[in-house]
Amino acid sequence: MRFRATATLVDILGIGHRYEEAFGRLSQLLDQLPQITNKRARFQGLGEAAQLLIAAGQYDLASSYAEQMLDNIPAGESACKSMYFKLHAEFRSGRMQVLDPAFQTGVDTCVKSGENLVANAIRADIASFDIQQGRSAHAIALLQTNYAYVLRDQYPSLTSQFDALQAQAYWDQGEITHARKFAVAAVDSAIKSEYTEPLSMAYELLFRIEKQQGNFRAALAYHEKYLAADKGYLNDVSAKTLAYQIVKQQVQANKVEVDALNKQNQILQLQRALDHKAVEASRLYIILLLTVLASIGLLLYRLKRSQLRFMGLARQDSLTGISNRKHFVDEAEQALRQAKRFTRCASLILIDLDHFKLVNDTHGHAVGDQVLKRAVVACQKHLHARDVFGRLGGEEFGILIPHCEPEQASDRAEQIRIAIASTPLSEDMHGVMISASFGVASTDSGNYEFLRLLADADHALYRAKRNGRNCVVSGSVTDGLVSPYPMESSEQTASDKVLSASARIEPVN
Known part of the structure; x- marks a missing residue:
């Protein structure tokens, strides 16, 4: 009885975001586990361990406890929850290359035992994997088929996840109206006062939709909400x-x-x-x-x-070794406060590698990772000790330069652009070219708010991509300044100029 009460307490502490206490109780629970002979109590304790360890990113350990659950199913219980914990740990680990048939077996097992809520949670993982693999249409079909049952169950976190996944799938299909509809639904169905991954996804999609439609005021508002939701979600994961x-x-x-x-x-x-x-x-x-x-x-x-x-x-990007998004934002905000205190101009440079998805799709993620590392090395050669450099996500990077006027920032960005474009590649990366688009924003207007500076730089980056990529654009959301830097030297041939206006990270035929 005491063991089961401790298992319930672990669950309550996890829901209440009291994670250190939850893991402390879980450690006590696992120490007692070898002495517990009651199958139902062991099953509950193993389930709490698997669930909490998945939330902490300990997927292999969580999977081992899920395996023990499958080997010790008590009378009156099914293998549904055990299979879900094992399959969810496998999906969240990011090591899946193809969809394991066990996912469909898990869905069938849960449906047969009447545990439709868990079955839909497994379907959500299947749909998310389909979206990652570019099978958006298949994901939409799966989510739509079971959407009515999800709404009927009224489980907010699963409803928000279904809405966010449908919004992403429709966005990938180019169906903006449906993408907006389900993104708004994901926001509405999210658990209030909590930052979750579906909420962050929904705000990001709404920002991209409004930006694509030219509604920059609404885009800025959603961008701020996305940054707040994303930061809150990452903080919770880090906690x-x-x-x-x-x-x-x-x-x-x-x-x-x-x-x-x-x-x-x-x-x-x-x-x-x-x-x-x-x-x-x-x-x-x-x-x-x-x-x-x-x-x-x-x-x-x-x-x-x-x-x-x-x-x-915890502060470092595991692939490139530079600051991760959270640490970059913290350092940049501190640098901006220092600049404001001494009334000095600071500049933010956003960098986005051109057509990076094409490299991943054509050459694989291993080559894509090498491209990211080479680009970071090229940037670092032009950075000063006080510059703040970090990876914001995917192929996007940011540089906060203290004590830097707008013209100097544009010059620095141009130097880095040339360095990236001329980065030598290894023999196993034959057929890949690297280039990047740059958006530059400065505090010369007296606004030292990081979110505003980020929105200005992101808008400039967007215009850089609209101008043909592989170029530097500076300014803010309210103006239309275009960098004076040419995309290539005056000695470049006409055919080369056509190439520079198209994909800069692409296979060479």
């Missing part, structure tokens, strides 16, 4: 991951401390025995004591170093 790591480190530290105490007890016992021996034996005891203490110190040092390393990784 879960950080809470898991903190509790894990605490458990390891406690174990080391217990081991250290046990060793100290052994040393005390040894000391009593050595009191009757000669001086040489005493010297050996001292050496042993120092060795044990040094080992304990080394273990504690390694634990501390691993904690510091984790804190660094």
Whole structure:
């Protein structure tokens, strides 16, 4: 009974965003698990472990607990939830190349047992994978077929997820009216006062729709909501991951401390025995004591170093090694506050690699990753120590340059554009060309708000793409300044100019 009550408490703490307490209780729960013989209690505890670990990004560990659930299904329960946790962990890990037939088996199992809510959760993962693989039409058919049942169940998070996925699928199909309709529905059906992935997706789509329609005021409003929702969602994900790591480190530290105490007890016992021996034996005891203490110190040092390393990784983009979106935004806002304090101009450069999706689709993600790394190296050669450089997502990067006038920022952007376009590629990347579009915005108008500066730079980037890509455009949402930089040198041939106005990351025939 106490074990099941603890499992329920873990679920309540997770729902209440008290993640560190939840993982602390979960650690206690898993320590008790080997002594629990009641199948129903074990099944509940394993389910809570799998669910919370998926939320913290520990997909392999979550999958192992889901496997234990499948091996210990109590009477009166089905394999539905166990299969969902295992399949959801596999999907969220991002390692799927093709859809496992087990997903459809999971749907059939849940439908047969009358657990339609869980069946629709698996269908949502299938639809999301279809969208990622470019099968938007198939995703729409799957989501529409089961949409009425989702609305009937009135489960807000699943309803919002279905709405957001349909909005994304219709956007990919070019059906703007339906995309807008379901994006608005995703916002309306989202859990109030919570930032979720579907809410972030919906706001981003509404921003892109309004921007495409030329409604820049509405686009700016949705862009601000998207940034707030995305930041809130990423903060929540980071909080879960950080809470898991903190509790894990605490458990390891406690174990080391217990081991250290046990060793100290052994040393005390040894000391009593050595009191009757000669001086040489005493010297050996001292050496042993120092060795044990040094080992304990080394273990504690390694634990501390691993904690510091984790804190660094939480701020770093895993692929390129530069700042991730959250850390970039924090650093940029701090730099803007400093610039405002001393009334100095600062500039923001947004960089978007041209036709990057074509590289991934044509050459694969491995080559796409190499392109991103080469582009980052090219940018870093033109950065100063005080510049803030980060990856905002996908193929988009940002550079916040303190103490920089608009003309200087445009010059810097042009230098980086040329560096990226002339980046040498390895032999295994034959047939790939790199170029990027740049949007530049500055605080010369006296506005030091990061969101406003980001919107101005994003608008300039949009105009850069409209101007043919591989160029630099500066200005704000309210003006139409175009960079004076030509797309190529005056010695370029006419055929080369045609190429520079089209895809810059594309296979060469």
